[in-house]
Amino acid sequence: MHLINLFCLYASGFASVQALSGPISSSDGSIVRRQSSGDPYKIYTIDQPIDHFPDSPRYEPHTKATFKQRYIFDKTYYKPGGPVYLYIGGEVNLESRLENLESGIIKILMQATDGLGIILENRYYGESYPFDTSTTDQLAYLTTEQTIADNAYFAQHVTLPGVEGNLSAPGTPWILYGGSLAGAQTAFSVKTYGGSGTGLLWGGIAASGVIHSQHAYPEWYYNPIQKFAAGDFSISINAIIDKMDYLVAQKNTKAIQELKEIFGLGALKDIRDFAMTIAFPLGGPMNYPTSTWQELNWSPLYGSDDFWDFSNNVTQLNPPANNTAVDHQLAKYTHGEPWLNLGNYAAYVKRVLLPLCPSGDYNDVTCFGTQNQTFYAEVANGGSRSYLYTTCTEMGVYQVAQPSGPSLISRVLQVDYTQQWCDWAFPPGKYNSIPKNGPNVTWYNHYGDFNFKADRLAFIDGEQDVWRDICYHSRAAPNPRYSSVDGLHPEHLIAGAGHHWDSYGINNISAEPQFIRNAHLWEIRVVDRFLEMWSK
Ligand SMILES: *[C@@H]1O[C@H](CO)[C@@H](O)[C@H](O)[C@H]1NC(C)=O
Ligand SMILES: *[C@@H]1O[C@H](CO)[C@@H](O)[C@H](O)[C@H]1NC(C)=O
Ligand SMILES: *[C@@H]1O[C@H](CO)[C@@H](O)[C@H](O)[C@H]1NC(C)=O
Ligand SMILES: *[C@@H]1O[C@H](CO)[C@@H](O)[C@H](O)[C@H]1NC(C)=O
Numbered sequence: 001m002h003l004i005n006l007f008c009l010y011a012s013g014f015a016s017v018q019a020l021s022g023p024i025s026s027s028d029g030s031i032v033r034r035q036s037s038g039d040p041y042k043i044y045t046i047d048q049p050i051d052h053f054p055d056s057p058r059y060e061p062h063t064k065a066t067f068k069q070r071y072i073f074d075k076t077y078y079k080p081g082g083p084v085y086l087y088i089g090g091e092v093n094l095e096s097r098l099e100n101l102e103s104g105i106i107k108i109l110m111q112a113t114d115g116l117g118i119i120l121e122n123r124y125y126g127e128s129y130p131f132d133t134s135t136t137d138q139l140a141y142l143t144t145e146q147t148i149a150d151n152a153y154f155a156q157h158v159t160l161p162g163v164e165g166n167l168s169a170p171g172t173p174w175i176l177y178g179g180s181l182a183g184a185q186t187a188f189s190v191k192t193y194g195g196s197g198t199g200l201l202w203g204g205i206a207a208s209g210v211i212h213s214q215h216a217y218p219e220w221y222y223n224p225i226q227k228f229a230a231g232d233f234s235i236s237i238n239a240i241i242d243k244m245d246y247l248v249a250q251k252n253t254k255a256i257q258e259l260k261e262i263f264g265l266g267a268l269k270d271i272r273d274f275a276m277t278i279a280f281p282l283g284g285p286m287n288y289p290t291s292t293w294q295e296l297n298w299s300p301l302y303g304s305d306d307f308w309d310f311s312n313n314v315t316q317l318n319p320p321a322n323n324t325a326v327d328h329q330l331a332k333y334t335h336g337e338p339w340l341n342l343g344n345y346a347a348y349v350k351r352v353l354l355p356l357c358p359s360g361d362y363n364d365v366t367c368f369g370t371q372n373q374t375f376y377a378e379v380a381n382g383g384s385r386s387y388l389y390t391t392c393t394e395m396g397v398y399q400v401a402q403p404s405g406p407s408l409i410s411r412v413l414q415v416d417y418t419q420q421w422c423d424w425a426f427p428p429g430k431y432n433s434i435p436k437n438g439p440n441v442t443w444y445n446h447y448g449d450f451n452f453k454a455d456r457l458a459f460i461d462g463e464q465d466v467w468r469d470i471c472y473h474s475r476a477a478p479n480p481r482y483s484s485v486d487g488l489h490p491e492h493l494i495a496g497a498g499h500h501w502d503s504y505g506i507n508n509i510s511a512e513p514q515f516i517r518n519a520h521l522w523e524i525r526v527v528d529r530f531l532e533m534w535s536k
């Protein structure tokens with residue numbers, strides 16, 4: 001769910017603050033190149049109402065303005081009578097979703113069913129901003145209900161230049177697909193505007209759809225790593241974290257400073273910033289600059305092996321003598337017990353993470369420090385700011401250490417750490433303010449939570465996904481997860497898979513690893529059944 005290669009939340013793409021506000025002008029006419037051969041995709045925009053709920057007190061004082069929402073489409077496989085696949089962009093820009101049309105799941109489904117594929121960029125992401133800046137008041141329209149209303153409006157009012165006939169909903173079967181946050185938005189859209197709701201959208205597939213909101217998320221984010229990474233790796237980190245937290249509990253500032261310096265991070269003032277920085281190879285909270293467990297993938301085209309490199313570095317046998325020496329350096333603070341593999345851990349952080357801060361000013365917000373209110377309060381538009389807003393208001397799942405048992409991250413990482421960014425970033429506006437002590441989970445959970453059900457809505461999740469416990473196949477879900485025999489409520493948990501791994505493809509289903517291949521064959525069957533129901 002979280003953006004990767006985002007360094008310290010706002011650091012990338014942080015433009016200077018613009019004084020103007022009001023709808024942004026059109027970007028019609030630009031193109032994005034295909035990775036495969038063929039004509040580039042042309043980017044279109046639709047005039048989307050900023051406020052779909054003129055009667056709701058939530059959006060007072062209301063606006064009648066529209067904004068330019070970007071989309072692209074691919075009609076390569078389309079034949080008259082075929083369905084429309086609407087890929088929901090989620091929390092990244094449209095350009096970074098192209099793969100879905102060229103080799104991924106939308107291509108697979110288009111090819112199998114003579115369909116047309118569209119990628120729609122979410123409001124407040126990419127270049128689909130309603131306003132020139134993102135003040136707390138301007139962000140008032142960044143809600144789940146407005147976002148999914150965009151999808152319904154789009155399906156009714158889309159224009160597809162060069163395509164014959166009228167493909168608008170509900171005259172054509174529209175099938176939504178989204179992964180992660182967009183997976184949840186797909187589920188919410190189908191529930192609200194599908195056969196169980198207004199009947200406008202025909203169906204959808206929610207991949208790793210994070211349909212459940214809660215304030216803190218200690219359950220599973222680090223658990224797949226604890227459970228499925230090599231055991232010598234997990235226990236090494238667990239023991240180092242236990243010792244670190246012991247020093248914190250002892251308030252042994254001298255020893256803690258020595259620990260920070262071992263990692264080259266003596267400059268980091270806030271212990272939580274230090275705890276987050278050394279946790280970066282594992283991910284979160286909220287952001288991380290290198291790839292983690294979440295970025296492992298079944299195909300080397302899309303994945304990264306950073307996590308395995310990290311784990312093999314930490315556990316290497318016969319490390320250089322200077323690494324081993326470090327394991328003993330802090331033993332004097334822990335009753336003579338050495339810190340096994342601390343030197344390896346520190347050497348990895350020094351080699352891989354520290355160079356990401358070329359200034360060497362590690363405590364600065366552009367590097368590993370986060371304690372700068374002014375920086376977070378900057379109102380320039382940006383995907384990380386929008387995502388943080390949704391986190392603070394509706395979605396939650398602040399990544400924190402587990403309350404008991406072994407931990408891969410320090411227990412100093414608790415909800416207050418994420419909440420301070422919320423409070424700094426979104427001071428109360430004239431009309432809108434964020435909830436004080438964490439998100440209002442009702443906005444999200446009222447769609448169905450773990451009892452989610454909507455006709456022609458499929459749920460597909462990954463067994464080892466770090467976000468699994470807020471998905472349909474959460475280990476906390478009360479009911480057994482069964483598909484219904486009528487084909488209306490299909491579900492599939494892919495063995496061994498990570499975060500929406502089914503969305504990736506390599507242009508040859510037969511050549512995919514077995515569980516992914518069969519997930520794709522299942523998705524084709526699911527959609528075929530939806531389309532059979534349409535013909536009836
Ligand atoms: C296209 O179809 C939709 C319903 O499917 C209908 O509401 C709309 O009026 C049609 N548009 C045109 C231009 O025929
Ligand atoms: C350590 O990590 C690097 C990549 O950062 C990798 O090239 C190297 O093979 C790893 N070392 C071990 C012992 O696995
Ligand atoms: C040990 O020395 C190597 C080579 O100079 C260096 O890269 C590494 O960071 C050192 N280890 C520690 C724990 O500082
Ligand atoms: C805090 O961030 C602001 C805005 O990015 C920057 O101008 C300022 O120098 C930072 N302050 C400190 C103490 O780093």
Ligand SMILES: *[C@@H]1O[C@H](CO)[C@@H](O)[C@H](O)[C@H]1NC(C)=O
Nearest residue numbers: 435439440441442443444446
């Ligand atoms: C949370 O939102 C719901 C509406 O979704 C509202 O009824 C409730 O009062 C809100 N709770 C708080 C504490 O604001």
Ligand SMILES: *[C@@H]1O[C@H](CO)[C@@H](O)[C@H](O)[C@H]1NC(C)=O
Nearest residue numbers: 506507508509510511512513
């Ligand atoms: C697809 O993969 C299968 C299995 O590896 C292989 O036999 C087949 O030749 C491939 N097809 C194409 C078109 O590359």
